[in-house]
Amino acid sequence: MSPHDALGPPPGRRDEWTLAAKRRRRVRVVLAAPHRVVRPPLPVGQQATVGERLVRDLVRTQFRMAATLGAVTVVLLAGLPALFLLVPEIADHTVFGVPVPWLILGVLAYPVLVGVGHLHNRLAERNERDFVTMLDN
């Protein structure tokens, strides 16, 4: 099988390709198997050490961003049980007949989670763009 298969027949070689496809047998797919990890080619020598430092920076930036967002979420959500314990009167308030804790946990928590996720994706991609720009320079 040639690397072209995933992309379709190369122009002008359609018949040949179809024939080859007919001859081709079904292949068993092994998705998990030990001992077969293919490593990508490695930039050697000096390049690697400079690259390494850049990658270290990228990893640190990304982690700091993810950890900050994670911490914000944890404070927002995991703060709730403590809040309910310290200020039990919250449960007495209702909005449209629904007690506030139910409203927060049953409905409002989800848009918050989606919002944090959206923010993360934007920031993560911005960090990656910055990284690529830096490499280009």
Next chain:
Amino acid sequence: MGLDVWALTGIAVVAVLTFGLGVWGSRRARTTSDFLVAGRVVSARTNAAAIAGEYLSAASFLGVAGLVMRDGADALWYPVGFTAGYLALLLFVAAPLRRSGAYTLPDFAEARLGSLRLRRLATIFVVLIGWLYLVPQLQGAGLTLSTVTHLPPWAGALLVAGLVVMNVLFGGMRAVTLVQAVQYWIKLTAIGVPAFVLCIAFAGDRAPKQPTLSDPLPPVFTADTTLDVRTNVVLTVAEPVLLEAHGKVNRRAADGPVYWGPGHQEVSAGTRLRFPEGAPVPVVIGSPPDNASWLRPLYGDEWPLFRTYSLIFATFLGTMGLPHVLVRFYTNPDGRQARQTTLFVLVLLGLFYLFPTIIGALSRLYVPKLLVTGTTDAAVLLLPSAVLGNWGGRLLAALTAAGAFAAFLSTSAGLVMSVAGVLSTDVLRGRVRDVRVGTVIAGLVPLTAAVIAGSLDVSQSVGLAFATAASTFCPLLVLGIWWRGLTAAGAAVGLVVGGGLSLFSTVATVVAANDGGWAGPLLTQPAAVTVPAAFLTMVVVSKITRRRVPADVSRTMLRLHAPDRLGFGHDRAVQRFTEDRARLVEGRKLR
């Protein structure tokens, strides 16, 4: 109740649809690259629906409503946690994991730390967690089928296990993103439409004697109710109640009218209880007995705060360690797409989880008898007919039964496939025959466990699977992706400590449940202890074995974190699974 033809039809339609779509889909996917590259033409949205479809299990479809019905505000943490788990996955795992090219957790462990022994250890935990998660799926299937047909519970478990194993064996479910995506929409419809209709019916039905959920009183029976207790239960009686009992109460034979004052009553399996209309409902021990305390968060005198935090720990961090969740991420073409997909998953899950809460709350009013037998997982199935006595109720009940079956089938198929894949490549020798053997073993073991093991709540046993995943693979993934210092030894000891502790508490909980008792919060919700323990062990042991940090750690980090367009993340679809792999190796030698 008798035989419910409508519900059976609904179940049959879902089963046939799943099987048919699967076979049709696998016919179309002929070659290796079709199989793997199918993901390239699937949009992030479809992919997300497939992930959500596979993820929404019996615990989400039946369990959450049941828990809300029984435990009230505290149970709302389950769906929030099940969703937040994907946020944790998005923040810390999704894109790097996709770029690592690892298809399973053992793959990741070996690719990152280069240890075959660690790979084997990870394999053991993948199989254990998979089974732990499969048991409640099969128990839920048994419950559903016995609710609509009165067949014994093992029949439903056998049916689903059989269907799933056949499906996987004949390539039915294999990687067919479409099937799983359709399952999501089936499930959303099957819970959303009934929730909507029943809400409207409830708003229109305001009988004067109807209690509201904010009364400081127990729920009451809305009609004369006869019920059979099938497993031993201990009940909390808040208001005195006069009833008829036939069987054994408090280990003494009872046959006729009895009076229960406030306190605890022990009812043995096989007892028939008859409550008159308007009688206050006794509830299973450990859950709030009256409506006002049900409505408030943090019920209970035994460390309610610890229980809640532990649950948050387990669900937030456990999702990323579930074997069938990770596999799905491989369908994304690159890391960026993996992030996009995960975000859509968050949206889809949030949408779904709005509804079980509504169903759970209505169930407390309309089917309180489930609070006595403890089979609150059946709430979703029984509520429609209880609210609407006409054909509409039966139709909605059929819809929920069909949705429940979609939940069992899709999640079990994903789990059986993951476990079978790992078994056949890492335990057996990876031949075609081994895949079949692996599939049968993967289905048979949890089936046996589901039939033998006593009845835990679906959500509770799923919760324990989450706790085990959170205390094993979460630290492995998070430290492996973000910390250079992790060593194979550290990871291995951490897996053993975290996994060992949480498995111990699982066994202890099951034993306690079979005695009709109630295990303490430390055992039923162990994650708040076991997860930090696992993280700490991994870090400390890695520091001690600092010299054994893999030599290629920089290269691995580059691959995990470099933006996709730089092309460091590698794609095994082209490199690993083509027939000219040998030629590739030859070519490299020549160079």
